[in-house]
Amino acid sequence: MRTFEYVRATDTQEVVRLLAEDPSASCLAGGTTQLDLMKDGVLEPPTLIDITRLPLHGIERRGESLHVGALATMEELAADATVAERLPVVREALLMGASVQLRNMATIGGNLLQRTRCRYFRDPMVLECNKRAPGTGCAAVQGAARMHAVLGVNENCIALHASDLAVALVALDAVVHVQGLSGRRSVPLTEFYVTADESPERENVLEHAELITEVEIPLPPPSARSGYLKVRDRMSYEFALTSAAVVLVVEDGTIRQARVGLGGVGSKPWRAYEAEHVLTGAPATSATFLDASEATMRDAWTVPGTAFKVPLARRTLVRELQTVSGVTA
Ligand SMILES: Cc1cc2nc3c(=O)[nH]c(=O)nc-3n(C[C@H](O)[C@H](O)[C@H](O)COP(=O)(O)OP(=O)(O)OC[C@H]3O[C@@H](n4cnc5c(N)ncnc54)[C@H](O)[C@@H]3O)c2cc1C
Numbered sequence: 196m197r198t199f200e201y202v203r204a205t206d207t208q209e210v211v212r213l214l215a216e217d218p219s220a221s222c223l224a225g226g227t228t229q230l231d232l233m234k235d236g237v238l239e240p241p242t243l244i245d246i247t248r249l250p251l252h253g254i255e256r257r258g259e260s261l262h263v264g265a266l267a268t269m270e271e272l273a274a275d276a277t278v279a280e281r282l283p284v285v286r287e288a289l290l291m292g293a294s295v296q297l298r299n300m301a302t303i304g305g306n307l308l309q310r311t312r313c314r315y316f317r318d319p320m321v322l323e324c325n326k327r328a329p330g331t332g333c334a335a336v337q338g339a340a341r342m343h344a345v346l347g348v349n350e351n352c353i354a355l356h357a358s359d360l361a362v363a364l365v366a367l368d369a370v371v372h373v374q375g376l377s378g379r380r381s382v383p384l385t386e387f388y389v390t391a392d393e394s395p396e397r398e399n400v401l402e403h404a405e406l407i408t409e410v411e412i413p414l415p416p417p418s419a420r421s422g423y424l425k426v427r428d429r430m431s432y433e434f435a436l437t438s439a440a441v442v443l444v445v446e447d448g449t450i451r452q453a454r455v456g457l458g459g460v461g462s463k464p465w466r467a468y469e470a471e472h473v474l475t476g477a478p479a480t481s482a483t484f485l486d487a488s489e490a491t492m493r494d495a496w497t498v499p500g501t502a503f504k505v506p507l508a509r510r511t512l513v514r515e516l517q518t519v520s521g522v523t524a
């Protein structure tokens with residue numbers, strides 16, 4: 196057991212200042228990832244700053260955007276009326292994640308910042324992990340890689356980004372609002388994450404002394420339909436093997452707008468621009484959906500343990516495009 200200092204903060208700027216003063220301090224929101232990693236000895240922050248009392252809890256609709264405080268819980272967001280009405284893809288992604296007990300603790304900011312579930316990263320007894328100990332190698336490439344990524348990876352790290360919500364949010368063009376020492380900034384979620392092949396030890400562009408304060412979700416047009424399909428080893432309490440978030444506007448049999456996110460395959464929540472390119476302006480048919488799914492996996496980099504994900508991800512996307520569009524032929 197390691198001792199650490201616990202600080203309960205009530206002011207956002209105070210947290211930023213505390214983080215800036217101490218490069219090894221860490222934040223505690225719901226604690227469902229942070230405390231696991233501390234118990235496992237992967238993270239050993241000498242100071243833990245409890246941010247749960249910061250005024251970052253609300254969920255508010257302003258015009259055609261939903262503003263979600265970083266400390267809103269997964270259950271609160273899933274139960275929100277605007278989410279139920281206009282963002283089924285978000286509701287489904289949330290409710291297919293974790294368990295109801297976890298979702299009542301886990302926050303939206305923490306969900307977006309959860310670390311990879313790579314078992315080698317989470318076991319300090321394994322010495323080879325470029326993410327935990329840069330330059331040591333990657334145990335997963337030759338090891339058990341069923342829960343690893345095939346896009347945005349190379350032999351240095353094949354870690355998967357595990358958040359379901361983030362997959363839905365990249366498809367929706369959500370924006371993350373951040374507060375740091377020098378003020379606030381906004382980052383589109385599609386630019387928030389970095390891939391493991393760029394830098395295994397870094398997962399996003401958040402600086403140490405920056406807090407996520409809010410996530411802004413633009414609402415898709417009222418005529419849009421959306422949904423999330425998650426393929427997993429069991430029906431609850433399990434991370435995705437593959438998943439697809441789909442937002443479509445179809446008029447007279449033609450796809451006018453398409454936005455697609457893929458989960459279970461990327462070192463970051465994967466925006467499938469190639470699929471969107473195939474879908475937009477094309478007839479809403481299963482042949483189009485198949486073409487779109489084939490476009491998504493062309494750059495996959497697999498090891499024997501992850502090769503099954505390429506056809507599975509294609510089929511996952513085709514199935515969800517059929518479900519959301521209502522077109523199966
Ligand atoms: C058994 C289990 C199953 C799970 N299954 C799923 C699943 O199927 N799908 C899924 O998506 N997730 C799943 N999760 C992950 C879960 O959703 C996350 O652990 C949770 O959302 C993290 O939120 P938190 O508030 O507990 O974050 P914490 O654990 O408190 O924090 C996580 C990280 O984010 C940082 N942080 C938190 N909030 C902020 C902020 N506002 N600004 C800056 N930094 C911040 C913390 O410092 C820490 O580094 C599962 C977790 C467990 C334990």
Ligand code: SF4
Pocket residue numbers: 311313314315316323324325326327332333334335336351352353354395
């Ligand atoms: S996949 Fe990434 S996180 Fe996992 S062992 Fe390899 S370097 Fe570490």
